[in-house]
Amino acid sequence: MAAREYDLVVIGAGPVGENVADRAKQGGLSVAVVESELVGGECSYWACMPSKTLLRSGAALRAARDVDGARQAVTGSVDVAAALRRRDAIVHDWDDTSQVDWLRGAGIDLVRGHGRLTAEREVTVTDPGGEEVVLAARHAVVVSTGSAALLPDIEGLKDAAPWTSRDATGVRDVPSSLAILGGGVVGCEMATLFASFGCAVTLIARSGLLGSMEPFAGEAVVEALRNAGAEVRTGVDVETASREPDGDVVLTLSDGSQVRAAEVLVATGRVPRTGDVGLESVGLAPGSWLDVDDTLRVRGFDWLYAVGDVTHRALLTHQGKYQARAAGDVIAARARGGDVDDAPWGRHVATADHSAVPQVTFTDPEVASVGHTEASATAAGLGIRVVDYDLSWVSGASTHADHYQGRARAIFDERRRVLVGATFVGPDVAELLHSATISIVGEVPIDRLWHAVPAYPTVSEVWLRWLEELGR
Structure with missing residues (x-):
């Protein structure tokens, strides 16, 4: 059977696989992605998008009930059938046509079926009818198969x-x-x-x-x-x-x-979806997490990469997409013969998933966090100052809701005089998170933060209150 040749073969067409394929394609490489389910993956159809869509109905209802004038207009509970219909629309009734069209428009080939490594730089794809096609990668193969739910060892479960x-x-x-x-x-x-x-x-x-x-x-x-x-x-x-x-x-x-x-x-918990991707054919243990360096290359290989959940670095879609952008760039650069291992500008490496991982938990109240907690900063040996503030004391909170309840914690590194962690708990605090992420990644000195003036009256004024508390 003659193999179809590409510069890059990506196993897994979720948002992470799509991103690495797109970056490599923009870098001038020919790319094929292999997918056994829906293009768009877990996030688009079974995780981030449907879950946050479903949660929004209840959150909007609770928000309305916490504001006089809106509260009186609320006459019932969540309309479950309507919420499910909205979910169905968001996931396109589990139809990936639009995602497939995007791949085609980007010039990326889609190969439907189950992909397995069968040799160095080789992926064999078995389609639903049992037919096989062999894909040969001139430069690299990327494993981007994500993770699955862990079934705990409980009798009878x-x-x-x-x-x-x-x-x-x-x-x-x-x-x-x-x-x-x-x-x-x-x-x-x-x-x-x-x-x-x-x-x-x-x-x-x-x-x-x-x-x-x-x-x-x-x-x-x-x-x-x-x-x-x-x-x-x-x-x-x-x-x-x-x-x-x-x-x-x-x-x-x-x-x-x-x-x-x-x-x-x-x-x-989660387990890597690597049990049947042919890891054994290249000397790796099936079902294992894949250990990668900061260019997302699997350690011990010059052609095998992994991105997203399978790396076990940060099991979040946005972090996986961040890794994918770095991996796509580095694969394209290496294919051109470039030396990117020590790139001083850091474009070709993924480092933010070590200490600056933002995450939002869409509960009631929302929880938004990035960087260190007090416990992790202490364990890391940092000399820290912890500043807590009651968000209900911020003027913007009183306009947002009649009974606003929330709390914000900042973790400052006293030696370097920078923010290293932040946690916000309260209504709609997700939108406060990126400013903290920028501050941590940019290592903005505390003295400069005084000149980043928050608009009034918004909940973002907590930044000013943090600095005032820090100065006491």
């Missing part, structure tokens, strides 16, 4: 047919009750969503919620979930699970209690 996040965001019939395992971002967002749909939610987490963030963030989400009618159980493990004859799932917890729900959602 697999046989209970648990939901993953895909089932939750693709829901057609909202269950009367839902048990959620895991207190991370997915678990907290889905608890917020299904509570807004009128579902009886029980969230079970071994420790507190949002454990990698500042403790006050998880505490605020717990309070809000309970106020919304959800039950939050922490400090317990699920020991067994069973699907009962009546269709319900029964979970037995480590304290001897039981939780019964119509469905159970597993949100306890």
